[in-house]
Amino acid sequence: MARVVRFHRHGGPDVLQIDQVDVPLPGPGEVRIRVKALGLNRAEALLRAGTYIETPRLPSGLGLEAAGIVDAVGAGVVDVAPGDAVSIVPPTSMVRWPAYGDLVTFPAALVVKHPPSLSWEAAAATWMAYLTAYGALIDLAGLRQGEHVVVTAASSSVGLAAIQIARSVGAIPIAVTRTSAKAPALLEQGAASVVASAEEDLAARLREIAGEQGVRVVLDPIGGPIFGPLVAAMSKGGILIEYGGLSPEPTPFPLFEVLSKMLTLRGYLVHELLNAPERLATARSFIVDGLASGALRPVIAKTFAFDQIVDAHRFLESNEQLGKIVVRV
Template sequence: MKRVEFNEIGGTEVLNIVERDIPTPTENELTVKIKFAGLNRAEELFFQGQYLFQPNSPSLLGLEASGVVEKVGLGVEGFKTGDEVCLTPNITPTEYGFLGDYILAPVKAVIKKPKSLSFKQAAAVWMTYGTAYANLVLRGGLEKGANQTVLISAASSGVGTASIQMAKRYDAKVIATTRTSEKKEFLKALGADLVIATEEENLVEAVQEYTQEKGFDIAMDAIADSDFMGQLIETAAFEAKIVVYGALALNPMPSFPLFPMLIKGVSIQGLHYVFQTLEIEERFKQMKEDLFQGFESKKYVPMVDKIFSLEQIQDAYNYMASNKQKGKILVTTDFGRRLIDDE
């Protein structure tokens, strides 16, 4: 079987496809035959040595996927060989990685695949819609029918597109930001009420005009940049919430305008999806209920931008780094490729 490994930190050139034996599960583990895996920014930070965990040598890669249970380890209940499953990011990346033909997964990271989702879609939902729910509902306080305005940065990403759909399901008004006008029509078609190209337009003026100077109620910040945070605080409503869940700017200590934040009572919160949602049973249950309802009703429709083969793993991460995607980037194994060929 083939899987992705790397032995040193660096760019995509450090990623290798290696041949290994099919892994055997130990206690509370499953062996899963992978069909599709979703790519994430956290993985890129991991192999670059800029994530919360430092890689081992060799190190595995991959935080979410879909597939079929191949073998069940001791102590595993509720799963059997042949079950169609999703693999969530509820793992430690120094111990597990889902980019491979067959992988090991801890039982806590395995969920039975919703029947309403294809294998392709099922590899594109747990980081995207889960992060959206944690940001908007658990941390941001999004409520149905509350007439809230939500600002979503990096709106064309997998998390961004999921967040637009979720905010609209909750009847919120959506302001989406993207760097250029290239993706404006795509984001409007997805449901965004206002799209701001931040490299071409004045974000503060656009938000103030659209909200009649009230400002937004909830913002999702994937950038963590000082200038962008300053603009968010300037356009925030009274007692608005800004949830920082990403670090695209790679700024270890962004600054922000203190007094406007104090005067408005703006809350700035951090979010790590795994620690603050997946590992807290009640929140995880609440999130799953929302997501399953959204998938069943077709209010949540995973946006898959492009699919690469496992052998194209370097190209796949280079494409992600280009910021050209509109939705989720997937990688497929030979098992998943057969499904594509049958479509």
């Protein structure tokens, strides 16, 4: 028997509960893992609330990231063995492959032997953030040395990963956050500049930082009213990558500037990287090398115990964190 977190109805954090379930031996191509830590993501709160891109059959498990020790492997698995320390590349379906449990099963293709220097908490905080940031900035935008890149929601785990990845290729990250409260921490994490969107003229401040040439690459999970000022600060031929829609307000479309600057507006989900084996392999190598060298360092906002999963989800929805929320199992 294993302990797993499930919800039997949609709602707030209080609908999460710990159930006892059977976890069978892994099938062909599968790996069973004794979990040591979980990384939390906003997608899990959306699934729980009933507003995610997947519609689960209830009761449903959840979770996209875990790290632990291989417990058993199925037929045909050769890259990992029982006793190996591993972490999980997020699956395209957390309903099919939920991570919130002390014993979980995943396809071997999603199981990574991470650098031994990583703690369980750091390993569980790695893959969603760095794959999302890498896929947007490197795989899609081709971010280059010396370029300014704007990263909004910069204190999120993806935002911090984007700042680190930008730094690792010699780009110049501009962190955008709502207020100046998190500015010192963002500068410490590698941002070259910080703009407080609720306190400053965002477009003017970005133009002041980037100069007349503007910003070629913008990474944004917010949308809404911030969209216009971001576009105003972009250079000709720039690319704005949207990977979320956190703003509850409508997102205006600045048609004239999009036309005159010949901009690319690109919607992005990490699923497109996860579904492209060659691109995913390149991303994994980039991230593992960065972790090993220390250029990439997962930032842990706060750690909770497994039986505090409700409190962990409440904190997830508070927007108070800088970095990743992790649950120890």
